[in-house]
Amino acid sequence: MLARIETASRALAAPVPPTGIFRTATLHALFDQPLEKVQAGATVVWEGDAARHAFLVEDGVLRIVRILGDGRRIITGFIFRGDLIGISLHRRHPYSVEAVTPARIRRLAQTRLQEEIGRRPELRPEIFGVLADEMEAAQDQMVLLARKSAEERVCSFLLLIARRTGAVVDVAPVIEIPMTRLDIADFLGLTIETVSRTITKLTARGLISPAGRHALKLCEMRRLRDIEGQDESDPEQEHQSTSRQAHWPQ
Amino acid sequence: MLARIETASRALAAPVPPTGIFRTATLHALFDQPLEKVQAGATVVWEGDAARHAFLVEDGVLRIVRILGDGRRIITGFIFRGDLIGISLHRRHPYSVEAVTPARIRRLAQTRLQEEIGRRPELRPEIFGVLADEMEAAQDQMVLLARKSAEERVCSFLLLIARRTGAVVDVAPVIEIPMTRLDIADFLGLTIETVSRTITKLTARGLISPAGRHALKLCEMRRLRDIEGQDESDPEQEHQSTSRQAHWPQ
DNA sequence: CGGAGTTTTGACTGGAATCAACTGCGGTGG
DNA sequence: CCACCGCAGTTGATTCCAGTCAAAACTCCG
Numbered sequence: 301m302l303a304r305i306e307t308a309s310r311a312l313a314a315p316v317p318p319t320g321i322f323r324t325a326t327l328h329a330l331f332d333q334p335l336e337k338v339q340a341g342a343t344v345v346w347e348g349d350a351a352r353h354a355f356l357v358e359d360g361v362l363r364i365v366r367i368l369g370d371g372r373r374i375i376t377g378f379i380f381r382g383d384l385i386g387i388s389l390h391r392r393h394p395y396s397v398e399a400v401t402p403a404r405i406r407r408l409a410q411t412r413l414q415e416e417i418g419r420r421p422e423l424r425p426e427i428f429g430v431l432a433d434e435m436e437a438a439q440d441q442m443v444l445l446a447r448k449s450a451e452e453r454v455c456s457f458l459l460l461i462a463r464r465t466g467a468v469v470d471v472a473p474v475i476e477i478p479m480t481r482l483d484i485a486d487f488l489g490l491t492i493e494t495v496s497r498t499i500t501k502l503t504a505r506g507l508i509s510p511a512g513r514h515a516l517k518l519c520e521m522r523r524l525r526d527i528e529g530q531d532e533s534d535p536e537q538e539h540q541s542t543s544r545q546a547h548w549p550q
Numbered sequence: 551m552l553a554r555i556e557t558a559s560r561a562l563a564a565p566v567p568p569t570g571i572f573r574t575a576t577l578h579a580l581f582d583q584p585l586e587k588v589q590a591g592a593t594v595v596w597e598g599d600a601a602r603h604a605f606l607v608e609d610g611v612l613r614i615v616r617i618l619g620d621g622r623r624i625i626t627g628f629i630f631r632g633d634l635i636g637i638s639l640h641r642r643h644p645y646s647v648e649a650v651t652p653a654r655i656r657r658l659a660q661t662r663l664q665e666e667i668g669r670r671p672e673l674r675p676e677i678f679g680v681l682a683d684e685m686e687a688a689q690d691q692m693v694l695l696a697r698k699s700a701e702e703r704v705c706s707f708l709l710l711i712a713r714r715t716g717a718v719v720d721v722a723p724v725i726e727i728p729m730t731r732l733d734i735a736d737f738l739g740l741t742i743e744t745v746s747r748t749i750t751k752l753t754a755r756g757l758i759s760p761a762g763r764h765a766l767k768l769c770e771m772r773r774l775r776d777i778e779g780q781d782e783s784d785p786e787q788e789h790q791s792t793s794r795q796a797h798w799p800q
Numbered sequence: 801c802g803g804a805g806t807t808t809t810g811a812c813t814g815g816a817a818t819c820a821a822c823t824g825c826g827g828t829g830g
Numbered sequence: 831c832c833a834c835c836g837c838a839g840t841t842g843a844t845t846c847c848a849g850t851c852a853a854a855a856c857t858c859c860g
Contacts, residue, residue, distance in 0.1 A: 372697045389678040394686045428639040436644045438688035439626050445695035446739035447622045489696035
């Protein structure tokens with residue numbers, strides 16, 4: 301518990317989030333407040349509260365939660381090490397943020413963030429990049445929730461975890477899944493039973509295999525990706541009519 | 551039109567201001583290029599294309615479209631007069647934008663937008679406000695897609711249209727619905743048949759009634775809102791533990 | 801009037817939800 | 831040490847909401 305100095309100094313020596321560290325280095329450096337420890341299950345941000353701080357996740361996994369009036373719960377996203385919370389400068393948080401695992405975070409006052417954005421131009425592209433990524437993740441999630449089958453959803457989820465926890469292009473990565481079936485279900489818009497059944501089926505087909513209590517081996521990345529059901533867009537070639545703009549009558 | 555003060559207090563329930571025309575006056579003023587006319591059905595932005603411009607919608611309704619590899623279509627949002635497209639400064643558009651109705655838009659080069667953001671500090675809160683609204687709308691949509699029934703989805707949609715087209719707090723507003731059943735279905739994650747049946751049912755119960763070919767009267771706003779299924783968060787009182795920060799060990 | 805596209809309506813199907821029982825693991829205390 | 835409890839997860843039986851397939855009705859055009 302009081303090995304705090306140790307963890308703090310370790311973090312300062314190597315505050316290296318795997319993703320985005322280069323793109324958002326300056327932004328991360330703003331979070332110079334002392335490390336805060338968050339217990340698993342604890343709430344960092346309450347839906348509806350005034351947004352006074354942004355947060356940087358140094359370690360751990362958190363969930364973004366919204367609740368409907370009758371208790372239905374939705375997880376709109378998971379937050380991993382190196383991710384930022386609350387940088388879009390809402391006046392009130394439109395969601396709660398809770399720790400899935402024990403986590404360590406640093407905070408930054410919104411006012412300070414705003415000042416720095418004003419003072420330091422080089423921060424702006426970083427901020428916009430983070431916001432654009434966030435928006436794109438939200439779009440992907442809407443696609444998943446609107447049109448994907450249970451199997452496609454689970455595959456998307458597994459590949460998301462693989463991507464976000466580093467083991468990107470591995471042949472058959474083993475991924476840690478710290479969240480419960482309920483978290484997964486509320487993220488994918490399914491029930492715990494359906495999530496469980498789907499994982500069982502994928503296992504039976506040899507696409508994945510259990511690796512300890514809370515981990516899975518993704519044996520067949522290729523086929524998982526096929527099932528996931530991807531986007532049609534082809535980044536290579538631009539659509540003709542967009543590149544020329546003399547196109548719309550004025 | 552200027553019943554905006556009233557809606558502002560409901561900010562959480564109605565996150566997207568009907569038209570940001572006042573909040574974002576300076577931002578809008580940047581779009582000084584000549585008006586461009588867009589035919590109904592025309593595509594303004596292609597998914598995957600490099601993002602060279604942002605757009606301001608002067609008039610008309612557009613849809614944000616994503617397509618899965620096998621042709622499944624998802625509409626992640628509708629865009630109304632006064633809304634902005636592509637201000638999040640993606641390098642590539644993560645979606646297509648198509649005109650639902652004939653529309654008039656103005657464009658603004660991304661480079662120019664970036665310059666102006668640098669030059670004019672007063673733009674920044676406006677931009678962040680727009681992005682925050684966009685993100686909140688996306689969150690709401692995720693909640694809808696993940697957990698709401700067909701009836702709840704349709705009610706949410708009708709109330710969204712009512713909100714976004716001005717007729718906000720009217721007792722029994724008549725709303726124009728320019729989009730087809732297919733658009734609505736692809737937005738709500740349903741099929742055209744289910745949308746049709748649900749509207750029929752709502753009509754039979756007297757909650758809405760047809761008003762000309764592409765318009766509906768929302769007879770029972772109260773009951774529609776009840777069905778919609780709202781957020782639990784109570785903007786009045788802050789959660790205790792967040793407001794005090796001496797809470798997490800440092 | 802005709803024809804294409806959109807919307808509605810009907811009959812049936814199916815995939816995920818629901819309800820319910822059971823398993824397996826981890827912690828706790830007798 | 832192990833008996834017991836509680837919780838997370840799995841598995842099975844059944845239900846139901848929305849999807850699918852099919853056809854009719856309506857609209858908007860020329």
